[in-house]
Each structure stands twice: as structure tokens, then as C-alpha cells.
Amino acid sequence: MQLGTAKLKITPQTPVRLCGxxxxxxxxxxxxxxxxxxxxxxxxxxxxxLFIYADLLWWGSDxxxxxxPKVAAAYHISEDRIFFVASHNHSGPPTSNRFTPSLETYDPxxxxxxxxxxxxxxxxxxxxxxxxxxxxxxxxxxxxxxxRLMVDGKIQMRPNYQVAADQRLTVVAFRRPDGSLxxxxxxYPCHANLSNENAVQPDYPGVTLxxxxxxxxxxxxxxxxxxxxxxxxxxxxxxxxxxxxxxxVVQFAQDxxxxxxxLLTQNGTAIQPRLRTHxxxxxxxxxxxxxxxxxxxxxxxxxxxxQEWARAVLANQNRPSEQLELSRIDFGDRLRFYTFNAExxxxxxxxxxxxxxxxxxxxxxxxxxxxxxTAEQIREGGYEPVDSxxxxxxxxxxxxEIEAIIHGAMRSVAAE
Numbered sequence: 001m002q003l004g005t006a007k008l009k010i011t012p013q014t015p016v017r018l019c020g021x022x023x024x025x026x027x028x029x030x031x032x033x034x035x036x037x038x039x040x041x042x043x044x045x046x047x048x049x050l051f052i053y054a055d056l057l058w059w060g061s062d063x064x065x066x067x068x069p070k071v072a073a074a075y076h077i078s079e080d081r082i083f084f085v086a087s088h089n090h091s092g093p094p095t096s097n098r099f100t101p102s103l104e105t106y107d108p109x110x111x112x113x114x115x116x117x118x119x120x121x122x123x124x125x126x127x128x129x130x131x132x133x134x135x136x137x138x139x140x141x142x143x144x145x146x147x148r149l150m151v152d153g154k155i156q157m158r159p160n161y162q163v164a165a166d167q168r169l170t171v172v173a174f175r176r177p178d179g180s181l182x183x184x185x186x187x188y189p190c191h192a193n194l195s196n197e198n199a200v201q202p203d204y205p206g207v208t209l210x211x212x213x214x215x216x217x218x219x220x221x222x223x224x225x226x227x228x229x230x231x232x233x234x235x236x237x238x239x240x241x242x243x244x245x246x247x248x249v250v251q252f253a254q255d256x257x258x259x260x261x262x263l264l265t266q267n268g269t270a271i272q273p274r275l276r277t278h279x280x281x282x283x284x285x286x287x288x289x290x291x292x293x294x295x296x297x298x299x300x301x302x303x304x305x306x307q308e309w310a311r312a313v314l315a316n317q318n319r320p321s322e323q324l325e326l327s328r329i330d331f332g333d334r335l336r337f338y339t340f341n342a343e344x345x346x347x348x349x350x351x352x353x354x355x356x357x358x359x360x361x362x363x364x365x366x367x368x369x370x371x372x373x374t375a376e377q378i379r380e381g382g383y384e385p386v387d388s389x390x391x392x393x394x395x396x397x398x399x400x401e402i403e404a405i406i407h408g409a410m411r412s413v414a415a416e
Contacts (some may be wrong), residue, residue, distance in 0.1 A: 001044040001273045003132045003174045005183050005220035007213075008117050010038045010054060011200055012093050012110055019104035020057050020090025021194055021196050022305075022391065024290035032201035032246040035092050037117050038209070040183055041125040047275040048183050049084045049329065050075075050125075052187075053222035055202035057104075059084040061341065065117050066263055068366070071122055080279050080327070083339060086364045087205035087223045094363020100308040103391040132174040132182050134163060135268030136335055137393065141169045141251070141259040144190035146346075147232040147241070147277045150383055155382030159236045165189075168232065168344040170360050171263045172271070172335065181216040186260055187345060187360050189226025194233050194244040194252055201246050204280040205232070207253035215261060224362045227340075227349040229384055249324065271332035278328045278416040282409045283321040284369070286396030292318060312393035320396055322369040324406065328413040334358050338410065341367035343384070347374050349394030349408060355414050368392075375400035 011034045014026035021296050035055040042049040050071070051200045064084050072079045080280035093110060094104035146163035148155050172185040192203035202210075205223040235244050244252065252323060290298070295318055298310035338352050338388045352359040370392040373385040378400045389397045 001042060001132055001134060002129040003182050004041040004128040004130070006039040006121040006128065007220045008121045009034050009113055010037045010117050011035045013113065014250065015105045015362065016093045017090055017105040018198065018200065019094040020193060022102045023196070024198050026197050026198065027370040028200050030200045032198045033207065033210070035200060036203050036206065036209075037121050038220055039121040039125040040185070040220070040222055041122065041129070042275060042276045043129060043265070044273045048077055048081055048123065048279070049275050050077055051222055052082070052122065054082045054086055055089045055206035056086045056092045056095060057088055057090060058086045058095070060094070060098060061369065062098055063095040063115075064367045067118055070119060074119060075122055075126055079120055080277050082388065083327070084366050085222065085362060087203065088192045088364050089203045089206060091195055091197070091201045091203055091237050093200065094331055096199045096386055099393050100305055100312050100391050102106040102305045102308055104381065105287045110218055111134070119401040130176060132137055134174055134271040134273060135173045135175065136271055137263035137266060137268040139169045139174060139259065139263045141188060141256060143234055143256060144168055144231045145234045145236065146230060147298055148230050148377070148384070150380070155380050157226060157241070157383055159234070159241060163362040164224065165290065169259055169263065171260055172266055173268055180263065183219050183220040184212065184221040184264065185224055187224040187226055188223060188256070189230045189231050189349065190224070191228050192251045194247060196243040197245060199246065201249065201294040204249055204256055208257045211253065211257040212260065225359070225364050225365050227346045227361050228342055229343040229345045229363070229373065230377070234408040249351060255361045264392065269334055271334050273315075273332045274330045276330040278413050280326050280409050282324050282326070282405055284324050284402045284405060285321045285399045286394060287399045288396040289318065290395070295361055301376055307392045309393055313395045316393060316395070322394065324369065324372070325366055326409050326413055327365070328416070335360065338413070339365035340372065343367045343371045345373050345377060348406060348410070349370065352410055355411060367415050370394055370398070372398070373403065374401070375403040
């Protein structure tokens with residue numbers, strides 16, 4: 001197998017509004033640490049895989065739809081083998097024009113700059129191929145906590161230590177023939193939302209990647225965010241989550257880095273590569289979709305985020321469903337990735353491991369269609385299944401039956 005890597009800075013060249021927190025309404029005030037685009041291009045026996053990572057909240061579905069064909073055409077890579085992955089960093093600029101302005105302010109100039117960097121980075125990775133062998137390392141990191149708690153009959157976003165959080169840490173190491181590290185894929189399910197400062201920084205995933213680059217000279221690694229829709233960093237005071245400043249982000253990242261480095265110093269399980277992909281697209285139905293005349297009236301007369309929502313839903317054709325893009329990547333005999341273009345509950349990752357013990361689930365891949373909660377979580381309510389729909393400009397909230405639909409799609413791609 002061969003691996004080519006590249007790393008390019010994508011810090012905004014002019015101040016823009018950061019996304020991830022509706023409370024930040026102005027452009028950023030300073031840069032605490034730069035953001036980066038990281039590319040890993042893999043080739044084996046005529047098959048290829050391309051991972052395009054960034055220290056961003058997510059890749060907008062519209063950005064992916066515009067950019068993936070350009071990458072495919074420029075470098076002769078099939079679109080179904082191109083995977084845009086993001087860390088879910090809440091301290092970077094947006095990439096989509098589909099959501100309500102209260103959530104994020106799209107900047108077309110930055111999107112053009114980012115697309116240019118993607119094309120440049122892929123070219124650099126394609127030209128940097130080296131032979132490598134892949135090894136899987138499995139461990140854990142007790143850094144996250146379940147974030148849904150029932151209080152007086154209502155779900156609140158609070159730490160809930162009574163529900164076990166998925167703390168599996170998986171690192172895939174790519175080593176040159178001399179044993180040196182060419183790069184790694186680090187997978188862990190935990191929101192990258194430690195800080196809500198109005199400052200650019202890559203949160204704990206990006207800081208950890210920088211530490212790995214420094215600890216293993218000549219390597220470029222990527223972070224693969226897991227199913228973390230209901231998981232959050234264990235930054236808690238009393239019964240509430242508390243935001244962290246940049247200094248505490250670095251401290252958190254140091255702990256995570258030590259866990260990753262510890263795995264990399266151990267013997268991993270060798271992977272016999274295959275590099276195959278299977279993709280399935282399914283419609284996930286929405287509940288409470290308004291008739292067009294009522295939606296148009298709200299777009300004219302509504303107030304605040306409700307009016308923004310109505311206008312955004314109209315621009316998106318008032319779709320009664322959203323399309324899930326679910327891919328299975330056969331990476332080798334001991335590793336299969338399952339990717340989702342959404343924020344995904346940890347229970348879907350558990351389901352994947354139940355049907356495929358070697359499964360590793362990656363969220364925030366190739367677009368964003370909002371939170372995918374379980375049927376029980378949808379019935380319970382709360383931010384993820386209900387309140388977030390306004391900000392994601394969904395025409396309604398997902399119906400409880402999406403759980404069965406997603407499970408069916410996962411079984412199908414697992415059996416292919």
C-alpha cells in the first residue's frame with residue numbers, strides 16, 4: 001500500500017464570523033492557533049481512497065457537492081472514494097450556505113479559498129506517495145461524557161454519568177519500511193466544543209494533531225470524529241458544562257495526545273489492505289412539514305430565527321425528507337469504516353459494532369443533514385432531535401422511524 005499526505009493552512013485571511021455557537025454574532029477577534037487542511041491519499045492494487053480533513057465544524061453538503069466532482073475530475077479519483085471529514089471544531093468558519101444565519105454566516109470568499117486549498121492539497125498528496133504498512137491500535141480515553149439528562153420531565157444538555165459514554169480510541173498507523181510514521185488516523189467520539197471564545201483555534205483534535213506532527217517528524221495525521229451527537233468533553237463544574245479557554249483546550253489536548261502516543265508506541269495489529277467502498281443513500285422522513293402557503297407566510301411575517309428558518313426551508317424546496325449518505329469503507333481485513341453525513345448518536349456506532357465487530361463509525365463526512373438521534377431520543381425531545389432543526393433549516397424534525405431505516409441501511413452495506 002502507498003500513502004501520500006499534505007498539510008495546508010486554512011486560517012481565514014480576513015476576519016469572518018465563526019460557527020458553532022449562535023451567541024457569537026461578530027467576526028472573530030484573534031487567532032489563537034492556525035487551522036489546517038490535511039490530506040491522506042491511499043493507493044493499493046489499483047484502488048484508491050482519499051481523505052480530506054479540516055479543523056472545521058463540518059463540510060457543508062453544498063460545498064461537497066461543488067468540490068467533490070472537481071477533485072474527481074482533476075485527479076481521476078472516483079467520487080465515491082473521496083471522503084471529506086471534519087473534526088467538528090466550533091472555533092472555525094462555516095462552509096455552507098444552507099443553514100439559518102443565527103447559526104452561521106456564510107462567507108463566499110472563504111469558501112472559494114478553501115476549495116482552492118483542497119485542490120492544491122490533493123495534488124500535493126498524490127505526488128507524495130510512499131510505501132507503507134498499516135496497523136490498527138485499540139485503546140480508550142476517559143475524556144467524554146453523555147450529555148442528555150432528564151430533569152423534571154424534560155431533556156436538558158447536562159452531564160449524565162449514569163449513561164456510559166463510548167470512550168473507544170482507535171488509531172491507524174501508517175509506517176514506512178524503516179518503521180517511521182508516515183501518518184495516522186485518530187478516531188474518537190467527542191464533540192470539539194471546549195471553547196466558545198470568539199477566537200480562531202482548532203480545539204482539542206487539531207491541537208492533538210499538531211502535537212503528533214511534532215512528536216513524529218515527517219508525519220501528517222488526521223482526526224476522524226466519531227458518533228458524538230450525544231457526547232461532549234468532560235469539562236464540567238457542578239452539574240453543568242463549562243466552556244474552556246484556549247489554555248485549557250491545550251491541556252485537554254495534551255491528555256488526548258498522551259493517549260494516542262501511548263497506543264502508537266505499542267505493537268498494533270497489522271492490516272491486510274483492500275480499499276473498497278460501498279455507498280447507500282436513503283431518505284429519512286421529517287415530521288411536522290408545513291404546507292407551502294403557511295411556510296411562505298412565516299417567511300414574510302415571522303420574527304427572528306423562526307423567520308430565518310422559514311426562508312431557508314423555502315430556499316431548500318421545503319423537502320419532506322433528508323438524504324443520508326452512508327458509506328462502508330473496506331480498509332482491510334481488520335478494519336471497516338462506516339461514514340455518515342450527519343451528527344450521529346453513539347448508539348448507532350454500537351449497532352454497527354454489533355453487526356460488524358471491526359466497524360469504526362465516522363460522522364461529519366461528505367456533508368451535514370443535522371442530528372440523527374435514536375427513536376427513544378426523538379420521543380424524549382431536547383436539543384439534538386428537536387431544537388436543532390431550526391438552526392439546521394430542516395423542514396421538520398426527524399421521525400422516530402429513522403432509527404429502523406438507518407439500521408436497515410447499515411445492515412445492507414455491511415452485507416454487500
